[in-house]
Amino acid sequence: MFRSDHPLFGPGGNCRRFAAEGHRSSADAPAFVAENGLGAYEYECVKGVQASEDLLTRLGENARRHGISLSLHAPYYISLSNPDPEMQKKNLSYLLSSLQAAERIGADTIVVHCGSAGLHGRDEAMRHSLNNLAFLLEQTRDVCPSVSIGMETMGRIGQLGTLEEVLEHCLLCPERVVPVVDFGHLNARNRGGFFRTCGDYEAVFDAVAQKLNDERARYLHCHFSHIEYGKAGEIRHLTFEDTQYGPAFGPLARVIADNGLCPRIICESAGTQTDDAMQMKKETDSYTAKEGQPYGQSNPHSELSGQNEGKRL
């Protein structure tokens, strides 16, 4: 996995301004991201890997030229919690095509959803999801070894994807399976107010450090967007214009700076993801990062302290 010595920010997919400025191809995205002072881009293949090899090659070349770190969002169709053997075969083909596209563009991580929490209860869904992931890991053991499989925290209560559930998937193969923490999703599935303080954000990094290791916490792959929620959790992605739903980025910026963390934060705002990623970078840059300290050493609050006990991440 690529290690940056500072936090990286960038858009997931192409924003409205990208098209408005005349860009037509995702191969142009790395130059656009770099021009806007950002360092990361998540290439979205959420409806399947449909790009030509030529486009993928050019995207990868341009990312290297402009120093942009890439990740790839795998298709939404992947459903690990579905026990149907036909679905297992489809999952394998979606995963293989995502891994191969990621390798071609030089992405270090593909982002994957676990799937529905199912009709038969959460425990049953988790069992299927873990079994299916174990099968996929076995089948792809020697395929694209430079690409990690990132399991994402999800925004709807009816989906698998609490932080605990994601970390349980990572523990199947901690060298290959990494957590992708979507803070907007975690806020939405808890129907808001989940990330008010620095301690609320630190609890996430602490949980990753404790269950996996400090390095995974320090270089965490994240998504950050404001997301509207209702009774069942996530309804839709908003922009940073939103002041009602959140979560607020400010405390996270401070946690990143105070702890010398180097996460990669992908913004999935509805149409303004590049501008909102720029806003996050600016806010984080406004704090002085303490450099060169492993996760947790510079932070007196990094132990999971009383205030977050019992909070379901």
Ligand SMILES: [Zn+2]
């Ligand atoms: Zn996702």
